[in-house]
Amino acid sequence: MLSTAQAPLPADSALVAGAALRTFFNIADAWRLNVEQAMVLLGLDSRSTYFKWKKNPESASLNADKLERLSYIFGIYKALQILLPKPEAADSWLHQANQAALFSGQSALQRMLSGRVADLYVVRQYLDAQCGWA
Numbered sequence: 001m002l003s004t005a006q007a008p009l010p011a012d013s014a015l016v017a018g019a020a021l022r023t024f025f026n027i028a029d030a031w032r033l034n035v036e037q038a039m040v041l042l043g044l045d046s047r048s049t050y051f052k053w054k055k056n057p058e059s060a061s062l063n064a065d066k067l068e069r070l071s072y073i074f075g076i077y078k079a080l081q082i083l084l085p086k087p088e089a090a091d092s093w094l095h096q097a098n099q100a101a102l103f104s105g106q107s108a109l110q111r112m113l114s115g116r117v118a119d120l121y122v123v124r125q126y127l128d129a130q131c132g133w134a
Contacts, residue, residue: 013061013062014058014059015058016062017057017058017059017060017061017062018057018058018060019057020057020062020067020070021053021054021057021060021062021070022057023070023074024038024042024070024073024074025038025054025057027073027074027077028041030077030087030091031091031094031095031109032091032095035047035050037109037113038050040113040115041069041073041112041113041120042066042069042070043065043066043069043115043117065117068117069117069120072117072120072121072123072124073120075124075127075128076094076108076112076120076123076124076127077090079124079127079128079130079131079133080093080094080127082131083127083130083131093108094107094108094109094112095107095109100126102122102123102126108123108126111123
């Protein structure tokens, strides 16, 4: 059995990359992320790659790490839309200080910007629990 890191991408990976990245960039706009924040969430360290992907998302080669990050981000976005049906409330929640033990007074976005996939996972799990899905 292949691990997630070794599993091959589908044959139509350009279509998957294009759809996933267009969705990500729309979410990044809704969340008012700057370029550096968006790059951290994507796990990118190259500005040129970021802008190449933004201009032509189908050109991206998304490895398992990038797909995992995108999956967590999409789940976070969806959970927020369910918990806070007004888009402006859902999109601003990430920026607000949060007293839950998980955040220790920081915003969810600050936690997510550690650069670790695990922090995206933790925020996703927190929101899933708030939705009653955990």
